[in-house]
Amino acid sequence: MGLKDCDREMRLFSKGVCTPEPQQLQQLVMRWQRCEGLCFAAVAERMQQDAATASAAAAAAAGAQGEITLQQLQQQQQLIKTAEARAETAAAKTKLLQQHCGDVCLQQLAHLLPEA
Numbered sequence: 065m066g067l068k069d070c071d072r073e074m075r076l077f078s079k080g081v082c083t084p085e086p087q088q089l090q091q092l093v094m095r096w097q098r099c100e101g102l103c104f105a106a107v108a109e110r111m112q113q114d115a116a117t118a119s120a121a122a123a124a125a126a127g128a129q130g131e132i133t134l135q136q137l138q139q140q141q142q143l144i145k146t147a148e149a150r151a152e153t154a155a156a157k158t159k160l161l162q163q164h165c166g167d168v169c170l171q172q173l174a175h176l177l178p179e180a
Contacts, residue, residue, distance in 0.1 A: 089172055096165045103161050107154040114147030 121140040 086176065089176060092172060093169060096169055100162060100165060103158050107151075107158050110154050111151045114150055118144045118147050 121143050124140070
């Protein structure tokens with residue numbers, strides 16, 4: 065199940081298309097946890113790729129210090145800044161997804177509680 069499938073299924077529950085039974089709610093929570101794990105894995109993978117790009121740029125700078133021009137150094141610095149910005153964006157998106165999933169789960173739990 066991909067992240068899109070998780071999001072679609074959680075939207076169905078949050079819109080009241082179906083009211084989950086306790087077992088369905090447990091499955092929803094498990095799917096949410098899986099979605100969260102997939103999101104964390106995607107962010108970690110992207111951060112690793114960006115770190116590798118920055119590391120390669122730094123290694124190139126160290127290996128050819130005498131030959132690297134100021135323009136090349138500026139390009140490498142821009143690559144590093146871009147990688148950092150991507151990591152920050154991915155972290156922000158992950159946080160928003162976590163909040164959305166948490167809100168959906170809380171709404172579903174509220175449906176299962178007896179009315180006072």
